[in-house]
Amino acid sequence: MKYALTFDRPLMNSAGSLGFAPPRSSGVDLEQFGAFVTNPVSLKRRTPAGGTRCIAFAGGFLLHTGLPNPGLNAVLKRHAERWARQTLPVWVHVLANHVAELSQMVRLLEGREGVAGLEVGLAADTDPAAAQAFTQAASGELPVIVRLPLERSVELAIAVLESGAAAVSLGPPRGALLDAGGESVSGRLYGPAIFPLALQAVSRLAEAGLPVIAAGGVYSSRDAEAMLVAGALAVQLDSVLWRGWQP
């Protein structure tokens, strides 16, 4: 671990919840936040997924969006100036298919004014060796948080922290549901139903002395407090921001 992470305030948004730059008039009180995390950015443009993209279930909903984004160069063109003007530290969430792509993205982001660090998103099927390789490729001038698939966070955390990550964060677990036409749709799961899984993962990581940023199903101040009491460095808010976060 190369950096010891601290945040002025323990709340932040999770990648994908508030866009590519802090919103101007979203109704979200960013004064409560210690950092802003961008939407996932890939090197090349990604278009939206086809088919059903959102399915509700009791306690949450599934998203299958394809993580659309215009690609890193377009994001830099549109948002880098705003990042530089922010008082809130901006963490860029990067999404790479392979290590060389990640290295290229890191080179484009290092030295950018306003970029406080990188959050590297790992795919759900990443093995520990690949997780280490991604972390090493991202590690350079900027501190790195590695977002792990929640279901495999305990398995992967030590590998990425030994490879230079300053902390790990938790990505939404994956699941599958049938859409209205009976087709099975796989995607990321959000909502309060995720909270018990996330709290357990945070507790295990924190008990092992590993720096973890909590995320998953936090829908109230009480939930956020529970994550901090369990040992989280900070807490990321996701879909609750879309409903309207009221501390």
Place this chain on the structure above:
Amino acid sequence: MRRHKGWVKELQIEPSGMVSARIACPPRAVPQPGRYLLASWGEAILATPLFLEASFEDGFLAAPPAPVGWDPGTRLELRGPRGNGFSLPADTRRLVLAALGDTVSRLLPVADAALRQEMAVVLFSDAMLPSLPSAMEASPMTALPDALSWADFLVLDLPLEQVSRLGDRLEITGDAVLPCPGQALVLASMPCAGLAGCGVCALRTRRGWKLACEDGPVFPLQDLLDNP
């Protein structure tokens, strides 16, 4: 984004069996036709977009479906209104409305405005119809393509899933062009309501990928028909 307080005053079962909700709220919270207001309540996981069916002095009737779990008295946190609504050209004389989904409710305030301006209005839909103003004609969807040459403006309401088949529904295919201009309200799930650009409500248009929550939900009709 503006925030308001509101509450559910009454639930109404429409002839289609769908439930609409009368919302009490400040006048500035009432969405114009085609725009939406975000409503959160109690333990709701996501905000629900509400569209205007009819307006009142103390609020509005939100088009169905009302969320399960709403009762008269349910307190609402409201944000908005948001999005682009309908705007009829001032010189419109013959207006065609068509609902391709399961309710005509979101088109009714457009019809009201048009009738007040003494336009001739025809509504096409296969959904169960509420009682309509006597000045308005109603026909099944199969008759819509023949009406396009009569109309001088077309207003549609359709689910996102039907956008790619819109040309077929209107019998406007290949190089054929729409005989009159128009607008379409694209009804989509909008979980982030423009906060994140999450992509759930993304649609491909002549001008590239657009988001119903941010760039719509009302789009120029020709942009949807030229969908590559």
